[in-house]
Structures are given as structure tokens and as C-alpha cells.
Amino acid sequence: MKRSIRAVVVGLTVACACVGAAGMAFAQDIKERNIKFAFANTADSAHGIGAKRFAEMVASKSGGKLNVKLYGSGTLGGEAVVASAMQGGTIEMSMMGPGLLTGMDKEFGVFDTPFLFDSFKEVDAALDGPVGKKLLDKLPAKGLVGLSYWDHGFRILTNSKRPIAKLEDIQGLKIRVQQIPVFIESFNAMGANAVPMPFPELYSALEQKAVDGQENPFISVEVTKFYEVQKYASTTRHAYSPLLVLMSKKFWDQLSADERKVLTDAANEVKSYERQVSRELDAKALDTLKSRGMVITEVSAQERARMRDKLKPVIDKHRQTTGELGKEMTAEVERIRSGK
Structure with a gap:
């Protein structure tokens, strides 16, 4: 023995x-390296929680040599400032929605397509598939490297006037929208009066009744306390925004193959975790909004289809700006939806 x-x-x-x-x-x-990871949201948001898990995983995979330091709440600047700093190589990492990237390449505007996705299943399959990769492959030419897609969420509609259960209920409402043409055209086409406005001005505009409503994910409505000035919320889920995990190409070009693998693997391994956290927090936010007195109206699949049909001319026009990749993404979502 x-x-x-x-x-x-x-x-x-x-x-x-x-x-x-x-x-x-x-x-x-693997060399000793410090990596500044800047992002707009707070440390306790799904973005911040995902970033913390990423930093821990990178440290573990690199034997402590790659040190990811987190800078949340926009402490290193807004998205435009951070993107420029990444292109210049002074900030190594960030994560952001596709809005800023659309200004660099119009094909990223595919994520602004109204009612493109019906479910998270469609979102994940499309972003993790060949079309999602093609979009990431376009970033190095812009001085950035895309590591992965995390979750930012579906947008819903809130207002202070009435419940919105069907297309006709939107008629005549003054809705604050993002300063993006397709959003302005979409809400106008559904009978609303679309009011483009910077986000920091929104709470005051809602409070003073300059606008009746707005559109953002449930979690944003909770964090910004829009429930104080909005009575009704409707699950229109009219648009989905991913969160792109990005790295400076100037920094990336300095890395060894093993260092790149550590960062890429960590970003992709954290992906499922961050998506789960983001979606759980959004669902929790919905419950919180109910407890704060908001009236939540579930919009049926049939009504969402009616809204999509109403916006067909707007969607067709928008697809002309998103090029071949926009068409490929639409075809990919339709394939996933049909189960083929």
C-alpha cells in the first residue's frame, strides 16, 4: 500500500x-502589462459586473501579468473621447454600443434597424455567427479591434399619457428619440411626434412635459428614475443594442499571439455571463418599476408585427445605408427565425 x-x-x-x-x-x-478598460456605465451595472469578471479572468489566465484596471462611469471621458483615445493608443480597452461605430462605418447601423430581432435567441445566434464576425472584422481599419458582443438590451417605450398596447396608441405622442435618422423616421411613421434630444436633457424634458415619453431598456428607466415622471411602459422591444468589447489596435499590434488569445478567450468566456446578468437585471428592473407604480403593458407578437409592417418603407430605406452586411444580417435573422 x-x-x-x-x-x-x-x-x-x-x-x-x-x-x-x-x-x-x-x-x-506574456509580458507585464497594464490595460485601462474605460466604459460609460457604473461598476454595479451589467457592464461593470461583466468588466470585473473579465479582469479577474485575464489575471488568472495570464498568471497575473496582464492587469486590467477598470474605469467606469465615464471617468476617462465619453464614448467619442474614449474611442479616439483607443485609436491613438492611450486607452487600451472599452465597451460601447454601435452608435458611435456607425459614424465610422455605416454598416454598423444595422443594429438601428427597427424590429430586427424578436428574441434573445435570435440576437445571440446572429451576433455569434458569421455576419456578426464580419462586422467585427471591419474594425481594425478604423483603429479598433472587436473582441466580443456583450448585451445592452431591447428598448421599450414609456410615456405619461396612456398605456400603449397597439400601434394606434402611439398616435400623437411626443416621444424623445435618439439623434439617429431611422429612429426619428420610425416614430413619426407610427404617428408619434419624434423629438431628437441628447440623453442628459431627457429627465427635465419629461418632468416639464416638453415630451410625453421616451424609449430605452427597462434598466435605464430604473437607474435614471424615469418612473418619477412616467406612468406607463410598454414592451415594444422595437430595437436591440449589443455591447461591443473593443481594444485599441495600436495596443493589440504590440501583443504576442498568447496575449491576444488570453484577452479574446476571456472576452468570449465572459460573454454568456454578462448577457445573463444584463437580462436578469433588466427583468428585475421591470419588477422594480411595477413596485414604483408604473403600469406595464405587454405588447403582443401580432402588434409588434403590425408595427414592423407599418415601418416597412422606413426599414427598406435604412437598409440601403447599411449595405450588403445589412442584407446579410436580415437574411440570417430570418433563417434563424424559421429554424433552418
């Missing part, structure tokens, strides 16, 4: 030595 135990111990010692040697060989391709 003693001989058997000794053999096991010797075997484990040899195995550990081999693993250690392999680890040291791997570590030789």
Missing part, C-alpha cells in the same frame, strides 16, 4: 512539474 501511495505521489509530482513547465513556457509569451 505504501509503495502504491508513493507511486501516486511521484506521478502527481511529475505531472505537476510538467504542467508547471508548460505554464512557464506559456508565460514567456
Whole structure:
């Protein structure tokens, strides 16, 4: 028995030595590096929670050599400032929605297409598939590298006037929208008076009744306390925004293949976790809004289809600006939806 135990111990010692040697060989391709990871949302948001898990995973995978330092709440600047800094190589990482990227390449405007996705299943399959990868492959030419798609969520509609259960209920409402042409045209086409406005001005505009409503994910409505000035919320889910995890190409070009693999693998391994956290927080926010007195109206699949049909001319016009990748994304979603 003693001989058997000794053999096991010797075997484990040899195995550990081999693993250690392999680890040291791997570590030789990883240098001590500090990585600034800047993002707009708070540390306790799904974005911040995902970033923290990413930093921990990178440290683990790199033997502590790659140190990801988090800068949330826009402490290093807004998205435009951070994107410019990444292109210049002074900030290494960020995550942001596709809005700013659309200004760099119109094909990223595909995510602004109204009613493109019906479910998270469609979202995940499309973004993790070949069309999602093609979009990421366009970023190096803009001085950025796309590591993964995390979750930002479906947008819903709130207002202070009445419940919205069908297309006709939108008629005549003054709705604040993002300063994006397709959003302005979409809400006007559904009978609303679309009012483009910067987000920081929105709470005051709602409070003063300059606009009747707005559209954002449930979690944004909760965090910004729009429930104080909005009575009704409707699950229109009229648009979905992913969160792109980005890296400076100037920094990326300095990395070894092993360092790149650590960062890419970590971003993709955290992806499912961040998506789950984001969606759970959004669902929790819905419950919180109910407890705050908001009236939540579920918009049926049939009504969402009616809204999509109403917007067909707007959607067709928008697809002309998103090029071939826009058409490919639409075809991919339709394939996923049909189960083929």
C-alpha cells in the first residue's frame, strides 16, 4: 500500500512539474502589462459586473501579468473621447454600443434597424455567427479591434399619457428619440411626434412635459428614475443594442499571439455571463418599476408585427445605408427565425 501511495505521489509530482513547465513556457509569451478598460456605465451595472469578471479572468489566465484596471462611469471621458483615445493608443480597452461605430462605418447601423430581432435567441445566434464576425472584422481599419458582443438590451417605450398596447396608441405622442435618422423616421411613421434630444436633457424634458415619453431598456428607466415622471411602459422591444468589447489596435499590434488569445478567450468566456446578468437585471428592473407604480403593458407578437409592417418603407430605406452586411444580417435573422 505504501509503495502504491508513493507511486501516486511521484506521478502527481511529475505531472505537476510538467504542467508547471508548460505554464512557464506559456508565460514567456506574456509580458507585464497594464490595460485601462474605460466604459460609460457604473461598476454595479451589467457592464461593470461583466468588466470585473473579465479582469479577474485575464489575471488568472495570464498568471497575473496582464492587469486590467477598470474605469467606469465615464471617468476617462465619453464614448467619442474614449474611442479616439483607443485609436491613438492611450486607452487600451472599452465597451460601447454601435452608435458611435456607425459614424465610422455605416454598416454598423444595422443594429438601428427597427424590429430586427424578436428574441434573445435570435440576437445571440446572429451576433455569434458569421455576419456578426464580419462586422467585427471591419474594425481594425478604423483603429479598433472587436473582441466580443456583450448585451445592452431591447428598448421599450414609456410615456405619461396612456398605456400603449397597439400601434394606434402611439398616435400623437411626443416621444424623445435618439439623434439617429431611422429612429426619428420610425416614430413619426407610427404617428408619434419624434423629438431628437441628447440623453442628459431627457429627465427635465419629461418632468416639464416638453415630451410625453421616451424609449430605452427597462434598466435605464430604473437607474435614471424615469418612473418619477412616467406612468406607463410598454414592451415594444422595437430595437436591440449589443455591447461591443473593443481594444485599441495600436495596443493589440504590440501583443504576442498568447496575449491576444488570453484577452479574446476571456472576452468570449465572459460573454454568456454578462448577457445573463444584463437580462436578469433588466427583468428585475421591470419588477422594480411595477413596485414604483408604473403600469406595464405587454405588447403582443401580432402588434409588434403590425408595427414592423407599418415601418416597412422606413426599414427598406435604412437598409440601403447599411449595405450588403445589412442584407446579410436580415437574411440570417430570418433563417434563424424559421429554424433552418
